[in-house]
Amino acid sequence: MVKVVEEVNSLSLAEQKELLEEIAPELLAKKKGEKKSKLPPLPDAERGKVVTRFPPEPNGYLHIGHAKAAIIDYEYARMYDGKFILRFDDTNPENEDIVFYEEQRKDLRWLGIEWDKEYNTSDNLKKHYELALQLINQGDAYVCTCKPREIKERRLRGEECSCRKRSKEENRELWKEMHNEIPPGGAILRLKGDMRSQNTAMRDPTLFRIVEAEHPIQGDKYRVWPTYDFAGAVEDSLSGVTHPFRTKEYELRDEVYFYLLEKLKLRKPHLMEFSRLSIEGMPVSKRLIKPLIEEGKVKGYDDVRLPTLRGLKRRGILKEAIRQFVLSQGISKSEGVVTFDQIEAINRKLLDPIAKRFFFVPNPIKLIVKDAPSVEKELRLHPTEDLGYKKIKTGKIFYISKSDASNLREGETIRLKDLFNVTVEKIGKEVEGRFAGMEVKAEYEKIQWVTEDHFPMIIIKPDLLFKGGKYNEESLKEIGGFVERNIEIVKEGEVVQMERFGFVKIERLGDRPLGIYVHR
RNA sequence: GCUCCCGUGGUGUAGUCCGGUUAAUCAUUCCGGCCUUUCGAGCCGGCGACCCGGGUUCAAAUCCCGGCGGGAGCACCA
Incomplete structure (x- = not known):
């Protein structure tokens, strides 16, 4: 066994690949296709008939949690050659902001998500009102005029209030008044669920409430707005969504979701939950x-x-x-x-395969090599990928990082990577050395360097925003150093690799470039 | 407090519905080796897990019961 390992290891990578190709080509093939991780199959799903949806509320920028939902929804639609809907769940005019409709679209586009259809829940309020009336007429919903505190207390105790006994006529009348004179907080429309249900979400949840704020799209056209329970279920059903996903904290509301659709005689989608990220x-x-x-x-x-x-x-x-x-x-x-x-x-x-390689020297220390030959040459921007070349021209003055300098010993020979060897002669505030040949030797330590032709650069290094539940005062560090002048050839926004330092996104170029540390 | 969900190596996941072809998946981290004019990647190898206790069964990560632990809900917010 050990012998086999040794044998394989003694071969070059190319040789290993070649051999594998001979013995087990399927292993190599698998390697390539493996990139796209796959989601488990969807229950009750048919090719071409799956419809998913991503329903953000336009009240802020999208984050990784939204991305999880959006990507899963989108990927499933693609997996089944189905449709993917972007629906703005803008049913609380107090929270929505017109700018976020577009900002969220931008965030999604950046993620590479495309949608087949887009609409706003607020566009469908008329329909929602119709359905509300249907519930009232069926005796499945009633207008409750209790104080919020009373509602809460009764819900906790599992007690019905007298509003529940109102006649359909009374409810229709009050429902009409909700759209006109009743002040916000004065009345809500509730589902007649089960006040004694173990599931508190079923204790006559609110379906509609009065909100007077101006809506970014509908203006002051409406003052009665559906709640999430109502709008979410109804929209999923009406828009033809077959497999809606939501995060786990809504799980208790599933019962409401299906009960509502049942009462409304609407199609029931295959609702699923996943954990929050x-x-x-x-x-x-x-x-x-x-x-x-x-x-x-x-x-x-x-x-x-x-x-x-x-x-x-x-x-x-x-x-x-x-x-x-x-x-x-x-x-x-x-x-x-x-x-x-x-x-x-x-x-x-x-x-890794697309980042150009550069030298960045943090906390620079001067290195003088008196007898250094002047060298002019081109270097690859990537060791294995064809990313082009950069030109270097050196003299007798170099800068190396403090941490590398502190590891030097007098008399030791090191290699300025891609250049030549230097024997260390004197270590003080500056380091002095002597040219020690061009030949690459494995035993020489290779270190990064810059010449006098450099830019001072600051690299911002983000750390955890919160530590131990508190804001981390150290969450943003600055590292100062010198970067080779060649950095000019990249574009702002590009990510490069500063050798033996880490990947750095070039935020700003110029005489004092600014970078963001991505990761090692 | 009540209710619901979850509990697989250091971490994240697959498997759990329909018990057995599983030596329990994959990734990451970590460790060792090869390759390499950086680091990483790549390649080879290694350490490492079914929360606990009962029960059902020839057989349980998988089913049942009871604990324990974590999360969530109990809004006129989504």
């Missing part, structure tokens, strides 16, 4: 993030420490990495906290 130290909640933005501790919703799509994008996380990550999580209901390095690992694999 949470990443350690990167909360998604606006409750936590907003104050930090207001205090100036977080720069905005595209701050690199945030799990918003914009934050991740700015941080140098590729959309494909997000997709693969989400799919790797699947639709399990078990909740857990994922660490960010899972995303980083995927991102690194995607980035």
Whole structure:
């Protein structure tokens, strides 16, 4: 066994591949197709007939949690050659903001998601009113004029209130008044469920309430708005969604969902839940993030420490990495906290073949090589991929990182990577060395360097926003150093690899380039 | 408090519905080796898990009961 391993290891990579091709070509083939992780099959699904939907509320920027839902919905639609609907669940005019309809579309487009149909729930209020009236006429819904506190208490105790006994005529009358004179909070439409149900969601949930705020799209056309329970179920059914997904915290509401559709005699979709995605130290909640933005501790919703799509994008996380990550999580209901390095690992694999290589020297120390020959040559921008070349020209002055310098010993020979060897002569505030030949030798330590022709550069290194449940004051560090002038050849926004330092997204070029540390 | 969901190696997942072809999947982390003028990747190898206790059964990660642990809901928010 050990012998076989040794034998295989003694072969070059190409030889190994060749041999594998001979013995078991299917193993290689599998390797290639493996990239796209697959979701488990959908129950009751037929090719061409699956319809899914992503229903965000236009009240903020999309984050990784939304991405999970959107990607799963979208992927399933694709998997079954079905349809994917983008539906803005804009049924609370107090929360919605016109800008987020478009901002969320942008976030989705960035993710590479395309939708077959788009509409707003608020476009269908007329229909919702019709259905509400149907429920009233069937005696399945009633207008409740109790105080919110009383409703809550009765719900807790499982007691019915007298509003429940109202006649259909009375309910119709009050329903009409809800659209006109009744002030907000004065009345709601409730489903006649079961006040003694074990499931508190079934204790006559609210279907419609009065909200007077101006709606970003409907203006002041409506003042009676459906709640999530009503709008969600009705829209899924009416829009032809076959497999709606939602996160686990809605699970108790399933009963309401189906009971409502039953009473309305509407088609029942195959509803499913999955766990919420949470990443350690990167909360998604606006409750936590907003104050930090207001205090100036977080720069905005595209701050690199945030799990918003914009934050991740700015941080140098590729959309494909997000997709693969989400799919790797699947639709399990078990909740857990994922660490960010899972995303980083995927991102690194995607980035590695396309990131150009450069030298960045953090905390530079001067290295003088008095007898250094002047060298001018071209170097590959990537060790194995064909990404082009960069030109270098060197003199007698170099800069190396403090950490490399501190490892040097006098008399030792090291190699300035891609250049030549240097024997260390004197170590002080500066390092002095002597040219020691061009030949590459395996035993020489290879270190990165820049010449006098460099830019000072700052690299911002994000860390966990929250540590131990508290804001991490150390969550944004700056690393100063020198970068080779060749960095000019990349585009702003491009991710490069600073050798032996890490992947860095070039945020800004110029005389003082700015970078964001992506990951090692 | 009540109700619901979940509990597989350090981490995340597959398998659980329809008990047995599973030596329990895959990824990540970690460790060792090969390759390499960086790191990583790649290649080879390794460590490592079915929450606990009962029961049913020839056979249980899988079914049943009871604990324990985690999460969620109990809004006129989604």
